Amino acid sequence: MWDWDYALSILPRLLGALKVTLYATFWGFLLASVFGLLLAVLGRSRVKAIRMAVFGFVEFIRSTPLLVQLFFLFYSIPLLFGFSMTAFMTGVIGLGLHYSTYMSEVYRSGIDGVEKGQWEAARALNFSKARTWTSVVLPQALPPILPIMGNYLIVMFKETPLLAAITVVELLTTAKNINSMDWRPFEPYTIIGLLFLVISLLVSLLVGIMEKHLGKRHTR
Amino acid sequence: MSLTMEEQAKQVSVGSVNKVPMVKYTNVMKSFGDLEVLHGIDLEMQAGEKIALIGPSGSGKTTIGRMLMTLEEPTSGTIEVEGEHLWHVEKKGRLVRASEAHLHQMRTKIGMVFQHFNLFPHMKVLGNVTEAPRKVLGLSKEEANDRAIEMLRKVGLADKLDVYPAKLSGGQKQRVAIARALVMRPKVMVFDEVTSALDPELVGEVLAVIKEIAEEGEMAMMLITHEMDFAREVADRVIFGAEGHIVEQGPPEQIFENPQSERLQSFLKRIR
Ligand SMILES: Nc1ncnc2c1ncn2[C@@H]1O[C@H](COP(=O)(O)OP(=O)(O)O)[C@@H](O)[C@H]1O
Numbered sequence: 001m002w003d004w005d006y007a008l009s010i011l012p013r014l015l016g017a018l019k020v021t022l023y024a025t026f027w028g029f030l031l032a033s034v035f036g037l038l039l040a041v042l043g044r045s046r047v048k049a050i051r052m053a054v055f056g057f058v059e060f061i062r063s064t065p066l067l068v069q070l071f072f073l074f075y076s077i078p079l080l081f082g083f084s085m086t087a088f089m090t091g092v093i094g095l096g097l098h099y100s101t102y103m104s105e106v107y108r109s110g111i112d113g114v115e116k117g118q119w120e121a122a123r124a125l126n127f128s129k130a131r132t133w134t135s136v137v138l139p140q141a142l143p144p145i146l147p148i149m150g151n152y153l154i155v156m157f158k159e160t161p162l163l164a165a166i167t168v169v170e171l172l173t174t175a176k177n178i179n180s181m182d183w184r185p186f187e188p189y190t191i192i193g194l195l196f197l198v199i200s201l202l203v204s205l206l207v208g209i210m211e212k213h214l215g216k217r218h219t220r
Numbered sequence: 221m222s223l224t225m226e227e228q229a230k231q232v233s234v235g236s237v238n239k240v241p242m243v244k245y246t247n248v249m250k251s252f253g254d255l256e257v258l259h260g261i262d263l264e265m266q267a268g269e270k271i272a273l274i275g276p277s278g279s280g281k282t283t284i285g286r287m288l289m290t291l292e293e294p295t296s297g298t299i300e301v302e303g304e305h306l307w308h309v310e311k312k313g314r315l316v317r318a319s320e321a322h323l324h325q326m327r328t329k330i331g332m333v334f335q336h337f338n339l340f341p342h343m344k345v346l347g348n349v350t351e352a353p354r355k356v357l358g359l360s361k362e363e364a365n366d367r368a369i370e371m372l373r374k375v376g377l378a379d380k381l382d383v384y385p386a387k388l389s390g391g392q393k394q395r396v397a398i399a400r401a402l403v404m405r406p407k408v409m410v411f412d413e414v415t416s417a418l419d420p421e422l423v424g425e426v427l428a429v430i431k432e433i434a435e436e437g438e439m440a441m442m443l444i445t446h447e448m449d450f451a452r453e454v455a456d457r458v459i460f461g462a463e464g465h466i467v468e469q470g471p472p473e474q475i476f477e478n479p480q481s482e483r484l485q486s487f488l489k490r491i492r
């Protein structure tokens with residue numbers, strides 16, 4: 001059933017597609033991290049309208065499936081706004097926005113873990129708002145949540161096959177294409193399964209090491 | 221050196237500016253939700269004056285200090301620092317809530333040391349003391365280091381520059397916190413029960429440092445404390461508050477030897 005020669009022959013194509021998957025994961029995660037932080041910070045704004053807007057956005061994104069969001073971005077944005085993006089860019093933005101709402105929650109937990117006295121000391125020393133975030137709050141809020149962020153990286157990586165639905169030629173699409181050409185489903189799907197497995201395990205190994213390292217850091 | 225009349229007049233007026241109180245609370249009330257914790261506080265501090273704020277816990281001492289540090293906003297009434305409103309600005313003859321920029325500018329004159337130190341755990345001792353001079357005052361790294369080391373020497377911790385706060389004793393932490401506040405050169409500083417969280421054997425070293433700073437004289441100090449001997453020794457004036465009122469105030473000898481009000485008498489009896 002399993003043909004090694006055939007498997008090796010399709011491997012280069014699959015590895016090429018893996019690159020697309022990894023790029024999408026990387027850029028999506030970067031966007032989710034940056035935008036999630038923005039949501040977390042704005043979610044603590046003194047202005048109620050801003051807080052409400054953030055809350056509304058987060059709830060809306062979380063209450064609709066990522067797949068629907070991807071379709072919406074891909075097919076409706078060009079109709080509504082008259083410009084279109086590449087499928088890859090659409091996918092990155094969809095992944096990034098979707099996961100930013102989860103990341104903002106992760107950031108929030110980290111920020112809530114910073115003692116009230118730290119904010120007060122910053123104010124007593126006359127730090128500006130921005131300086132309080134960058135000098136005092138985030139350096140304490142981020143390290144404890146890095147492992148959780150790492151886990152979201154894995155989750156997001158495993159969600160990238162959804163991009164197949166909007167014509168991004170990533171791993172799944174490539175496996176499908178190979179199958180429809182050669183009528184051999186076994187090798188391509190097995191290989192991409194293994195690729196997902198190996199990379200996920202690798203990242204979670206790194207997260208574990210990071211977690212151990214963080215545990216040893218100086219504490220209060 | 222001879223002065224013209226005009227210059228003399230200027231000097232006199234500068235002299236009278238100095239008579240403007242360093243801090244002045246006028247009918248300050250504070251509520252948390254439905255709970256009114258300060259019922260109209262009037263309080264003045266002169267430049268360089270050391271006052272001790274004593275009273276039972278829950279009487280509102282911390283709140284008085286925190287309002288000066290702009291950590292808590294008065295519900296009504298005004299606080300002035302060197303004749304300028306802290307929480308307000310005048311617009312068309314009316315007082316309106318000041319902007320963050322105004323508060324920022326006013327805070328340059330005010331400092332605070334907290335009961336629980338609130339050191340930055342992710343920065344070494346030197347970093348704790350240099351961060352604000354560098355990032356708020358805009359000093360160069362060298363200038364900030366020089367200033368910080370001078371202050372850390374003053375509190376006896378010049379040998380701990382490279383240590384994280386977690387490695388320090390409570391007394392050492394509090395002395396770093398004092399250096400961190402001093403390095404900003406405030407004109408008035410709030411010390412809120414700075415020895416209450418310390419093991420008894422560490423209280424002395426912190427009080428000694430504060431005493432030394434007090435003896436230097438220039439900075440006005442609001443010492444919120446339960447250490448009566450300390451209050452007596454350091455304060456120019458002692459203020460006794462209870463249940464959100466200032467009940468009695470006067471020079472330490474009078475407050476401790478000859479208390480007038482029954483509340484103060486029973487308070488002093490209880491803590492002795
Ligand atoms: N942030 C707050 N929210 C609600 N109540 C508060 C808050 N801060 C202080 N209080 C209440 O205000 C009163 C005065 O507190 P505080 O100023 O800390 O007194 P003291 O320092 O004299 O012990 C207390 O009853 C306290 O419970």
Ligand SMILES: [Mg+2]
Binds near residue numbers: 281282
């Ligand atoms: Mg108190």
